[in-house]
Amino acid sequence: MAVFNIFSRLPRPIGRLSALVITAVLCSLNTHRCQALDRKPTNNPHTNYVLYCAGCHGLTGEGAIHHVPNLKQSLPLLLQVPGGRQFAVSVPGVVNSELDSTHLTQVFNYLREEWSLGGEPFTTSEIEAGRQHPILRVHQSRAALLGISNSDPGTVGY
Ligand code: HEC
Numbered sequence: 001m002a003v004f005n006i007f008s009r010l011p012r013p014i015g016r017l018s019a020l021v022i023t024a025v026l027c028s029l030n031t032h033r034c035q036a037l038d039r040k041p042t043n044n045p046h047t048n049y050v051l052y053c054a055g056c057h058g059l060t061g062e063g064a065i066h067h068v069p070n071l072k073q074s075l076p077l078l079l080q081v082p083g084g085r086q087f088a089v090s091v092p093g094v095v096n097s098e099l100d101s102t103h104l105t106q107v108f109n110y111l112r113e114e115w116s117l118g119g120e121p122f123t124t125s126e127i128e129a130g131r132q133h134p135i136l137r138v139h140q141s142r143a144a145l146l147g148i149s150n151s152d153p154g155t156v157g158y
Pocket of ligand 1: 069070071074075087092108
């Protein structure tokens with residue numbers, strides 16, 4: 001960064017120390033950002049759902065009308081149609097989650113048990129494969145899988 005170029009003129013140890021002090025001061029002014037980088041997932045899948053998913057999907061999966069689908073309603077339907085399971089692990093909220101694939105797998109299996117979804121338990125390799133193939137036309141793919149023509153609030157549309 002250009003701002004650090006002035007330190008190259010100082011004797012090396014002093015220049016480095018000054019750069020460190022400035023970085024520490026900038027971090028303390030911008031604590032939210034510095035802390036976010038340090039956040040670790042918990043070992044409890046329910047807590048991880050609350051921390052990493054519920055902000056959008058709601059504490060009970062109810063979603064937000066017009067914005068986020070009702071996961072409790074849509075996930076069972078998606079798991080019944082060919083390609084739906086792969087879609088579920090390839091949506092942007094999953095692909096870009098801060099959670100790693102192991103913790104994400106635990107969250108999916110927590111939802112599977114909590115909502116009695118049936119089917120095979122999710123595996124980490126399945127989640128990893130899904131995350132490597134993000135869905136780009138999410139709304140079109142979703143509508144095709146669920147057999148809905150468009151977003152229709154009050155149903156599995158949102
Ligand atoms: C920033 C908001 C947001 C976050 C955070 C988020 N999601 Fe989503 N999720 C959405 C939206 C919106 C959709 C609908 C598809 C789309 O437009 O991406 C969706 C779709 C889904 C779907 C497919 C169901 C459907 O009806 O389309 C699954 C499964 C899912 N999310 C799981 C998760 C899990 C698990 C997490 C937490 C690790 C998570 N999401 C975090 C917003 C979010």
